[in-house]
Amino acid sequence: MKQSKKIGIFGGSFNPIHNAHTNLAAAFIKKLKLDKLLIIPTADSPHKETGSVIDSEHRLNMCRLACESIKKCEVSDIEILRGGKSYTVDTLTEIKAIYPDSELYLIMGADMFMSLDSWREPEKIMSMAVLCTVPRNDDDLGVLRSKEEEYKSRGANAVILDLKKSDISSTMIRQLISDDGVFSNYVDAKVEKYIYANYLYMNKGTVNYDRFDKVLKARMGEKRYIHSINVAVEAQRLAKKYGADVEKAKLAGVLHDITKETPSQEQYNIINKCGIKLNFVESSSPKLWHAIAGAGFARDIIGIDDEDVFNAIRYHTSGRANMSVLEKCVFIADFTGAERDYDGVNEMRALAEKSLEEAMAFGLSFSLSDLAKRRLAIDPNSVACYNEIVLLLGKGSKK
Numbered sequence: 019m020k021q022s023k024k025i026g027i028f029g030g031s032f033n034p035i036h037n038a039h040t041n042l043a044a045a046f047i048k049k050l051k052l053d054k055l056l057i058i059p060t061a062d063s064p065h066k067e068t069g070s071v072i073d074s075e076h077r078l079n080m081c082r083l084a085c086e087s088i089k090k091c092e093v094s095d096i097e098i099l100r101g102g103k104s105y106t107v108d109t110l111t112e113i114k115a116i117y118p119d120s121e122l123y124l125i126m127g128a129d130m131f132m133s134l135d136s137w138r139e140p141e142k143i144m145s146m147a148v149l150c151t152v153p154r155n156d157d158d159l160g161v162l163r164s165k166e167e168e169y170k171s172r173g174a175n176a177v178i179l180d181l182k183k184s185d186i187s188s189t190m191i192r193q194l195i196s197d198d199g200v201f202s203n204y205v206d207a208k209v210e211k212y213i214y215a216n217y218l219y220m221n222k223g224t225v226n227y228d229r230f231d232k233v234l235k236a237r238m239g240e241k242r243y244i245h246s247i248n249v250a251v252e253a254q255r256l257a258k259k260y261g262a263d264v265e266k267a268k269l270a271g272v273l274h275d276i277t278k279e280t281p282s283q284e285q286y287n288i289i290n291k292c293g294i295k296l297n298f299v300e301s302s303s304p305k306l307w308h309a310i311a312g313a314g315f316a317r318d319i320i321g322i323d324d325e326d327v328f329n330a331i332r333y334h335t336s337g338r339a340n341m342s343v344l345e346k347c348v349f350i351a352d353f354t355g356a357e358r359d360y361d362g363v364n365e366m367r368a369l370a371e372k373s374l375e376e377a378m379a380f381g382l383s384f385s386l387s388d389l390a391k392r393r394l395a396i397d398p399n400s401v402a403c404y405n406e407i408v409l410l411l412g413k414g415s416k417k
């Protein structure tokens with residue numbers, strides 16, 4: 019590994035990382051002529067109560083996105099990999115072992131700078147790194163300077179950069195997000211998108227279509243977004259016609275493809291995290307995962323606690339035996355939404371006006387025969403759905 023001479027270390031919970039963090043990182047790189055600055059998200063900060071700190075994986079990913087454009091800035095997962103409480107002295111020891119000839123610069127907030135003596139092994143920290151901070155406000159500078167003198171008298175090195183003050187804090191941003199406020203001025207655009215895509219810091223269980231709109235746009239392209247809205251409109255229309263809950267139809271329609279453009283591995287992880295069991299065909303058919311992961315996302319990440327909505331999303335591709343009216347409406351709407359223009363769409367639309375089951379039978383025959391032609395496995399849920407419907411329609415016994 020290439021040895022760096024001056025390495026900045028900037029730890030914190032970064033919950034989430036925001037522009038004041040990245041400005042500070044860039045300023046220290048420039049002013050101290052650092053060769054490298056490591057942004058190190060904590061696994062579990064001993065200085066803060068951790069109830070509101072989200073998954074370290076998300077914090078790490080946001081740091082990576084925010085730092086992509088800052089030269090000499092790298093994000094390190096050493097504290098997250100170490101797990102447990104993150105003590106600075108352990109991190110410095112680990113970094114010193116990787117870069118034995120380097121000079122370390124420990125960047126911290128003014129309150130941390132003032133309270134260093136309450137940290138684990140402060141003298142060892144002072145012996146390993148130059149202590150760096152910035153004042154929070156105009157009154158801070160004097161207090162920090164006298165603290166700096168005290169540290170110097172104990173053999174430490176310290177740097178106080180009098181940078182332009184910033185009022186941004188992660189707490190403020192989290193509050194803005196949960197209140198549906200605008201926070202785009204305070205975080206990198208990629209971080210904002212990540213927050214929406216992963217539904218971070220948002221109140222679970224609230225049905226909020228403006229917010230869902232942003233979540234959808236962060237997770238999918240324009241075409242899929244239009245499709246989702248069209249499915250919601252069509253599902254509502256069918257729900258009204260056939261007596262299902264119109265509001266639930268809208269909700270399931272909007273969210274049905276929420277993970278369709280998510281990589282398979284991530285879909286699989288969502289399914290696992292949500293504790294959803296797959297049958298043997300589902301396990302080996304990644305194409306079916308988006309519906310299942312989507313249902314898990316709606317239930318566990320967004321917090322939509324409704325079994326019918328869950329099932330409408332879960333089975334919107336495969337179908338299943340004993341589908342509710344809502345499930346059928348969403349299944350059919352996926353075929354008949356306004357933008358659909360495949361051969362047979364008009365027939366499907368006409369059947370949907372006659373009977374949900376006629377339309378289901380038509381749609382299932384179409385997709386099942388396509389799978390069979392391509393010698394792909396057919397989900398037993400689809401077979402059960404097909405059998406149930408054709409028998410019900412009296413077509414199963416025809417020669």
Ligand SMILES: [Fe+2]
Pocket residue numbers: 274275278308309334335
């Ligand atoms: Fe879908």
Ligand SMILES: [Fe+2]
Pocket residue numbers: 245249274275352
């Ligand atoms: Fe769809």
